[in-house]
Amino acid sequence: MPVYEYHPDELARLSVLRRANGLDLEQVRERGQGAQERVRLAHIAPAEPRNPSELGIASCQSLEWARIAHVMAEQQMPIYSPDQDPRVARREEQRSHRMATEAASEEPGSAGLPVEVLRCRVYRITGGTANSPAGEQPLIRHIFAASGAAAFDQARAMFSRPGSTHHEGEYRITSVEQVLPEPGEFP
Template identity: 65%
Template sequence: MPVYEYHPDELARVSVVRRATGLTLSEVEEQRRAAQDREDRALAAPQEPRKPTELDIAVCQRVEWARIEQFMREQRMAVYSPSKDPRVARREERRAQRMATEAGCSEQADAGLPVEVLRYRVYRVTARQATAPAGEEALVRHIFAASAGAAVEHAQRLFDRHSSTCQDGEYCINFVEQVLPEPGEFF
């Protein structure tokens, strides 16, 4: 059983906390409004069949921006500082406990073999039908994977299930983008 350093929802929240660090209340409000717009767009778009999805990420981030905004109002903070936010510390404790529990289960299941802690990211993989006319809607999947290459391989297997691989002339992957954590963030 693999042990993940962060799950997708944890990555979304940590990403928001890191971006919020040093922002004023008005800047946090602006980010919350932008996150609400992203959630609205994701809600209006065709829904993806697997988790994590664009909607899952958008909801998680909007909720975290709203929580930070509320916290700053209650604490009358001029600038957000995660070190003063007890929820951030509690989440980190829960994440450490989750990892320890998963590591213990993994050791038992694998007869004492060393535990491998995986640092996965979330990638947005976009594919289009090879025969689709210009402007045709793309197929988007969000993949939790260790690298862009691994995300592409997983996406191709997903497309294979629908007999729609690039080799069959149906779908070709044309864009892969890391969305969580944001590129350049702590990975």
């Protein structure tokens, strides 16, 4: 069966769309300013060596809030509705096309077969060393995985490899938090 997987940037945009639905322009601008602050904080935090990253997620969401505010002002929408946003329909069309293309390239002769949609999420893994001094910045990584347990296992494997930031037994995961999509919702 062909498989489709949402990309983290798609999850970030869809998350913003869900939160923006039903908000007025002032509320959208407020949320956009909050997203810009999140980008600023992500810039000054230690850089993550791979994607998805806090900076990438925050940037994507900030751009989406700004785009929605622009669309609302341009179309004079009193309340935001994704149904009235032409870009939402275009993105969904592109996503459907990508789904069909990826499914067809994955399994020849699979055109027309149902596509399994993988329900992966983005998890923020926080951790440090057992001997971390007070005030030391925690180590944060974002993992794209199907469950919190799978994200935990990926993080543990990533940091126990030879040559990693932390050696076997030194690294301790302190939290695993689902950040995209927000817990309880899925596209």
